[in-house]
Amino acid sequence: MIQAAIGLRVPAGLLTQVRADLERRHPFAAERIGFLKARQAALPEGGALLLAFDYLVVPDEGYIRDRRVGARIGDRGFRPARQAAFSEAASILHVHLHPHLGRPEPSSVDRRETAHFMPDFVNVAPAVAHAAVILSLDSLSGWAWRGSNVQLLSPITVVGAPLVKVL
Amino acid sequence: MDDQRRGGVLQPRANGRGIVTVSMTLEALEAIAPGARRLNEGGLRYVHLPGLQLPAGCRPAATDCLLCLDAVNGYPSRLYFAERVNKEGKALNWNGEVHILGRAWHAYSWNYVSSDQTEVGILSDHMAALR
Amino acid sequence: MREELVRQSFLGVDSDEILAAAHVGIVGLGGGGSHVAQQFGHVGIGSLTLFDRDRAEASNLNRLIGATRLDVDVCALKVDIAARGIRSVNPAVRVRPIPGRWQDHALVLRECDVIVGCVDSFSERWQLEAAARAALIPYIDIGMDVHQAAGRYAISGQVALSMPGHLCLRCMGILTEAGLAREQYGAAGERPQVVWPNGLLASAAVGVVMELLTPWFPGPSSVLLRFEGNAQELTSDRWLKECGQQATCSHYPLAEVGDRL
Numbered sequence: 001m002i003q004a005a006i007g008l009r010v011p012a013g014l015l016t017q018v019r020a021d022l023e024r025r026h027p028f029a030a031e032r033i034g035f036l037k038a039r040q041a042a043l044p045e046g047g048a049l050l051l052a053f054d055y056l057v058v059p060d061e062g063y064i065r066d067r068r069v070g071a072r073i074g075d076r077g078f079r080p081a082r083q084a085a086f087s088e089a090a091s092i093l094h095v096h097l098h099p100h101l102g103r104p105e106p107s108s109v110d111r112r113e114t115a116h117f118m119p120d121f122v123n124v125a126p127a128v129a130h131a132a133v134i135l136s137l138d139s140l141s142g143w144a145w146r147g148s149n150v151q152l153l154s155p156i157t158v159v160g161a162p163l164v165k166v167l
Numbered sequence: 168m169d170d171q172r173r174g175g176v177l178q179p180r181a182n183g184r185g186i187v188t189v190s191m192t193l194e195a196l197e198a199i200a201p202g203a204r205r206l207n208e209g210g211l212r213y214v215h216l217p218g219l220q221l222p223a224g225c226r227p228a229a230t231d232c233l234l235c236l237d238a239v240n241g242y243p244s245r246l247y248f249a250e251r252v253n254k255e256g257k258a259l260n261w262n263g264e265v266h267i268l269g270r271a272w273h274a275y276s277w278n279y280v281s282s283d284q285t286e287v288g289i290l291s292d293h294m295a296a297l298r
Numbered sequence: 299m300r301e302e303l304v305r306q307s308f309l310g311v312d313s314d315e316i317l318a319a320a321h322v323g324i325v326g327l328g329g330g331g332s333h334v335a336q337q338f339g340h341v342g343i344g345s346l347t348l349f350d351r352d353r354a355e356a357s358n359l360n361r362l363i364g365a366t367r368l369d370v371d372v373c374a375l376k377v378d379i380a381a382r383g384i385r386s387v388n389p390a391v392r393v394r395p396i397p398g399r400w401q402d403h404a405l406v407l408r409e410c411d412v413i414v415g416c417v418d419s420f421s422e423r424w425q426l427e428a429a430a431r432a433a434l435i436p437y438i439d440i441g442m443d444v445h446q447a448a449g450r451y452a453i454s455g456q457v458a459l460s461m462p463g464h465l466c467l468r469c470m471g472i473l474t475e476a477g478l479a480r481e482q483y484g485a486a487g488e489r490p491q492v493v494w495p496n497g498l499l500a501s502a503a504v505g506v507v508m509e510l511l512t513p514w515f516p517g518p519s520s521v522l523l524r525f526e527g528n529a530q531e532l533t534s535d536r537w538l539k540e541c542g543q544q545a546t547c548s549h550y551p552l553a554e555v556g557d558r559l
Contacts, residue, residue: 208554209427240478268558
């Protein structure tokens with residue numbers, strides 16, 4: 001059965017804001033994490049669009065020391081995103097940065113950790129899709145969770161001048 | 168203070184100082200259409216009234232409505248319906264077929280609505296065309 | 299690069315792939331939209347969705363690009379005429395002609411990367427821009443008008459880019475409540491329309507889309523081009539050029555996107 005497509009649109013100005021946050025150094029974590037808020041819009045044949053409209057910065061104190069991973073955030077880091085999902089029925093997109101050129105791919109740590117926390121968002125806001133997005137220095141990719149289904153976010157469009165579409 | 172009724176429509180209660188707040192007016196609208204909520208689009212203010220009960224004799228008897236509280240298309244305010252409403256003996260000029268907030272809406276031409284009143288009053292005046 | 303597009307290789311090394319992956323929606327395939335559709339077929343846009351419920355009439359032949367006398371005789375759909383022209387240039391284009399109101403196919407409209415509006419009323423512009431903004435889609439609006447003033451006829455028009463997060467048609471003064479009100483109560487009837495200003499404005503609109511999609515020139519986030527037909531002048535709005543790029547739109551906050559009902 002062909003899965004209905006789930007795409008993502010991010011305003012260019014918002015993505016600039018995300019990059020600026022993720023590129024900041026953290027006192028002890030090797031990388032930063034943030035959350036985009038999005039609203040879902042229906043497409044034909046069961047497809048959906050995630051339309052990003054805001055960004056939640058994870059404050060420094062939201063991180064937990066863990067040398068085994070690039071960054072780990074605790075409940076203090078997750079709570080605002082979970083709250084947004086619950087009270088606003090917002091789609092939540094976990095975002096972090098891989099500092100290389102080209103299309104980013106999730107590491108084994110990324111896959112493991114995402115599988116661990118994503119059900120929380122699905123449980124508090126099951127009517128909308130949620131996602132994990134990885135930025136590289138010049139590209140981005142992502143995966144969407146819709147209930148128990150996981151699929152590639154495609155296409156991803158950065159909406160601005162220029163308009164950039166990643167299939 | 169008891170609720171005042173005007174044309175069968177609840178009027179909002181003022182607080183002790185005679186001030187009607189935004190939350191009060193939404194409460195009054197929610198009493199008429201449970202689940203009523205405010206939304207904006209394109210700088211215009213709307214109140215979504217799901218399943219609004221229409222005056223006796225209307226077909227359908229209830230439907231989703233959208234009350235635009237700002238001037239639009241030459242009207243000081245406008246009441247949109249999710250579907251055209253029929254009532255025997257009423258010839259309405261349905262001249263507002265629009266797409267707002269992702270849905271199709273229909274409105275009849277009705278200009279006997281003062282903006283200088285509560286939102287419930289505005290709604291009541293729009294509904295007068297169906298009474 | 300496809301041989302057909304080598305003469306536009308200056309648009310960028312991967313411009314042909316970028317254009318092939320792009321999906322543009324055109325609402326209104328009349329005098330302006332028929333020009334736009336033809337040009338998108340030539341430049342290599344890969345997917346085009348066309349919305350218009352009207353059929354060709356004799357009075358369209360002075361400006362409907364691609365229409366023939368036979369089309370009028372058989373009451374051909376304007377979307378089919380446009381699709382025919384596009385496919386004749388590039389059979390590989392995915393053209394979806396929708397012979398109806400876009401409002402009745404609003405979910406399909408959302409699939410577009412860019413929307414070009416060639417509609418003939420302020421009310422249509424108002425609704426179309428709102429739908430584009432709700433789906434975070436850049437909207438390019440084309441308008442042309444022939445009006446009488448001081449005993450003479452004057453041709454004017456505009457091309458505007460309404461980009462999510464930036465100035466909208468209300469901010470630019472194109473959509474006003476006064477204009478919408480005049481339209482509601484004004485006299486209906488055939489408005490004058492001619493081919494050459496349509497072509498000029500359509501070409502400018504296609505140029506805006508090309509700047510958005512291809513890396514050849516860093517286009518601005520907000521565009522307002524005003525056309526004074528009698529003077530043969532197409533100029534950028536001065537305020538927008540000098541101040542507008544940093545201005546924000548209060549009518550369409552980013553939080554008001556998606557399905558909210």
